[in-house]
Amino acid sequence: MSTNNYDKIAFIYEKLSKVILGKEFVRSKDLFLQNILEDMDVWVIGGGTGAIIPEILIKNGLTGKLVYSEASQKMLQRARKRVSSKDEDRVHFYREERFHWPFASKADIVICQYLLDVLIDQQIHNFFKALEKAINPNTQLIFADFYPHSRKSLFIKAMISAFRCITNHPRKDLPDYDFFFERYGWKTQEEFQIQGGFIRVKCLVKA
Numbered sequence: 001m002s003t004n005n006y007d008k009i010a011f012i013y014e015k016l017s018k019v020i021l022g023k024e025f026v027r028s029k030d031l032f033l034q035n036i037l038e039d040m041d042v043w044v045i046g047g048g049t050g051a052i053i054p055e056i057l058i059k060n061g062l063t064g065k066l067v068y069s070e071a072s073q074k075m076l077q078r079a080r081k082r083v084s085s086k087d088e089d090r091v092h093f094y095r096e097e098r099f100h101w102p103f104a105s106k107a108d109i110v111i112c113q114y115l116l117d118v119l120i121d122q123q124i125h126n127f128f129k130a131l132e133k134a135i136n137p138n139t140q141l142i143f144a145d146f147y148p149h150s151r152k153s154l155f156i157k158a159m160i161s162a163f164r165c166i167t168n169h170p171r172k173d174l175p176d177y178d179f180f181f182e183r184y185g186w187k188t189q190e191e192f193q194i195q196g197g198f199i200r201v202k203c204l205v206k207a
């Protein structure tokens, strides 16, 4: 059974997140997209309304695939609209939450932006186990999320409470991301910290 339900807020998600979290949150999702090169196969998991799709499709050229796995039907509907007919054949949308990579060839880049914070720990374990089947030794994991921050603790609490009501958000805290990176052998290659480390965007590779 689905825990998170973003269908209800898909129509307003982008505007709402920009108002609450600001332009830096929006811009954080562009960081490391320049690592996507011609022909690369990209897997976006929990990408929401798909704002980064056009940029990915410019970067991975005419033949790179994009796999887009998203749990919310309404989010997926919005994401589909970002793809023009000339790119349709190389974009594969899946409404699913099992973290399934559908090809025998491996993903060059996996993107999870503001996804892990909405998953319970068991789902995060499942996420990292699923990645093992989808990656090659050079695959890059582009990650963005909120970290605990002393000056933001009230804001984090309020944000979590609001999302528990609106989307059935299943957590009461933020995950210990670094525990998972270490447990599954992902090493940070480069990192940006925004708002004093409240938002962290990392490019990770297998250690």
Ligand SMILES: C[S@@+](CC[C@H](N)C(=O)[O-])C[C@H]1O[C@@H](n2cnc3c(N)ncnc32)[C@H](O)[C@@H]1O
Residues within 6 Å of the ligand: 004, 005, 006, 029, 045, 046, 047, 048, 049, 069, 070, 071, 072, 075, 096, 097, 098, 099, 112, 113, 114, 115, 118
């Ligand atoms: C907080 S939103 C982030 C959306 C977008 N990545 C962004 O940066 O704004 C989390 C998204 O993850 C999706 N999601 C939650 N659990 C998922 C799962 N198990 N598999 C795929 N998507 C999931 C939700 O439907 C929602 O669209």
